[in-house]
Amino acid sequence: MRPKTSMFALVSLLALAACSEADAPPPEVIRPVLSTVVEPHGQTAQGFAGTIQPEFSADLAFRLLGRLVARDVGVGDMVAKGETLAAIDPLALELAAQAARADLSTAEAQFANAAASEERQRSLLAEANTSQAVYDSAKQSLDSAAANVERARAALAKSEEQLGYARLFSDFDGIVTAVGAEVGQTVSPGQMVVTVARSDAREAVVDVPDQMAISLRDGDEFEVALQMLPSLRAKAHVREIAPQADAATRTRRVRLVLSEPPTAFRLGSTVTATRVSSASETIDLPISALLEKGGKSFVWVVDPSASTVSMQGVEVMAKASESVTVDGLKAGTRVVTAGVNSLAEGQKVRIPEGA
Numbered sequence: 120m121r122p123k124t125s126m127f128a129l130v131s132l133l134a135l136a137a138c139s140e141a142d143a144p145p146p147e148v149i150r151p152v153l154s155t156v157v158e159p160h161g162q163t164a165q166g167f168a169g170t171i172q173p174e175f176s177a178d179l180a181f182r183l184l185g186r187l188v189a190r191d192v193g194v195g196d197m198v199a200k201g202e203t204l205a206a207i208d209p210l211a212l213e214l215a216a217q218a219a220r221a222d223l224s225t226a227e228a229q230f231a232n233a234a235a236s237e238e239r240q241r242s243l244l245a246e247a248n249t250s251q252a253v254y255d256s257a258k259q260s261l262d263s264a265a266a267n268v269e270r271a272r273a274a275l276a277k278s279e280e281q282l283g284y285a286r287l288f289s290d291f292d293g294i295v296t297a298v299g300a301e302v303g304q305t306v307s308p309g310q311m312v313v314t315v316a317r318s319d320a321r322e323a324v325v326d327v328p329d330q331m332a333i334s335l336r337d338g339d340e341f342e343v344a345l346q347m348l349p350s351l352r353a354k355a356h357v358r359e360i361a362p363q364a365d366a367a368t369r370t371r372r373v374r375l376v377l378s379e380p381p382t383a384f385r386l387g388s389t390v391t392a393t394r395v396s397s398a399s400e401t402i403d404l405p406i407s408a409l410l411e412k413g414g415k416s417f418v419w420v421v422d423p424s425a426s427t428v429s430m431q432g433v434e435v436m437a438k439a440s441e442s443v444t445v446d447g448l449k450a451g452t453r454v455v456t457a458g459v460n461s462l463a464e465g466q467k468v469r470i471p472e473g474a
């Protein structure tokens with residue numbers, strides 16, 4: 120009987136061992152992930168070609184239709200405030216002013232006559248030698264004559280003001296940058312005749328690629344160098360960024376205010392505007408590394424000691440079609456670059472050798 124009992128015990132032990140192996144949990148699957156170690160940019164300099172343009176300029180035009188009889192300035196001439204730049208034929212305006220003076224003289228004479236008539240009728244009415252109706256008519260004639268005098272004076276003032284429109288002058292000191300009409304040409308009201316720019320307020324105008332312009336902010340510092348003489352430089356800062364990119368070139372126009380520019384920075388000069396940025400502030404990542412949730416941006420950071428991932432918030436500084444510039448990561452951090460939507464907090468991962 121002993122051999123049978125030993126055999127039964129052995130079979131029981133084998134059955135229990137098989138049940139224990141079946142009940143044991145499967146080994147944890149450690150997911151391999153693609154990742155990259157973020158590093159700050161080296162100090163980069165981005166240069167953009169542009170020109171020196173005036174910060175303030177005005178297109179000067181006549182307010183009246185007329186034939187241009189004089190244009191005393193050309194492109195590049197310096198002009199002073201109040202200096203006559205051009206003139207149209209004033210003959211018709213002078214004749215209109217002369218007619219207005221004659222009308223005023225007539226109205227004043229009629230007013231004097233009506234005033235004398237009203238005074239006589241008032242005296243007669245006081246002595247009961249005339250009727251109230253006759254006096255009222257004289258008073259009405261006096262009031263009408265007074266109104267005609269006011270109308271004639273207003274017409275004369277208007278004609279004299281229009282006579283002043285025959286002369287075109289600048290409201291500030293500056294330099295002529297363009298002309299739009301020649302002597303003998305008939306110009307329409309509002310047609311540009313001369314463009315005057317202030318020479319004391321200059322700025323650099325550059326076209327920046329749309330993807331780079333997104334990261335620019337008002338007040339960002341630039342260094343502007345004259346292309347003909349690169350040693351001549353001036354500090355500048357962003358004053359204005361075009362709200363939309365040019366449909367053909369996909370660039371945005373950026374205006375930079377110059378700080379104490381050299382005299383050689385003349386209007387129309389070609390310059391190079393350079394923006395020097397420290398890469399320690401921002402880091403570039405593939406667009407696939409960015410996880411957006413609840414209106415915020417995150418990345419998965421790998422803990423090398425525990426081989427786990429954790430979610431970390433970042434601030435997106437600029438976004439392109441294949442890359443994103445973020446702030447909030449330290450140099451040397453390993454970030455997952457693919458499959459970010461299927462990871463979980465604290466999940467075990469494996470970094471392939473050589474990654």
